[in-house]
Amino acid sequence: MSKNTFDLRASTVRDYCSYCGRLSKRCACHQAGSDLQRFMERGGQAYTSSRREAPYKRGVPPQIKKTERRHLQKQYKIWYAALAESNGECCANCGDRKDLVLDHVLPIAKGGLSRLDNLQLLCATCNRVKGKLAIDCRPAKHRE
Numbered sequence: 001m002s003k004n005t006f007d008l009r010a011s012t013v014r015d016y017c018s019y020c021g022r023l024s025k026r027c028a029c030h031q032a033g034s035d036l037q038r039f040m041e042r043g044g045q046a047y048t049s050s051r052r053e054a055p056y057k058r059g060v061p062p063q064i065k066k067t068e069r070r071h072l073q074k075q076y077k078i079w080y081a082a083l084a085e086s087n088g089e090c091c092a093n094c095g096d097r098k099d100l101v102l103d104h105v106l107p108i109a110k111g112g113l114s115r116l117d118n119l120q121l122l123c124a125t126c127n128r129v130k131g132k133l134a135i136d137c138r139p140a141k142h143r144e
Helices: 005-009 037-042 062-085 126-129
Strands: 099-103 120-123
Touching: 005 126, 062 099, 062 120, 099 126, 120 126
Parallel strands: none
Antiparallel strands: 099 120
8 A cells, every 4th residue: 555545544534413423424414304404493493514523422332321321310300400490491492391301412322421411401392303313402501
């Protein structure tokens, strides 16, 4: 292999979608009717393309997922009350006040942790549409 070929490969930068974590060229977030588009429309926002330099963590072991979910269950009432007090008791995306649930900004499946700084309040519909996308809907003052 020549030196030029090696340099060409080393300089190749891969872009990843900041919402789903896939390679940008394989991402479907920009397509009309995607989960992201539906989520953004529900909150009255427009889709903006956003890239990451590295993919999200993949293959989180089941033991870690189980531990994180158990930790969330134990602290659920305390964290719900804290978020409702600081951000208001409404959906961070659409503003609805019914059927609110705690949602991980960075999902457990992508390496997110069950901590107060990784949680937001979403209505059940927004949470279902968001799925495993990494979308932070909290007000700017509450983001890290």
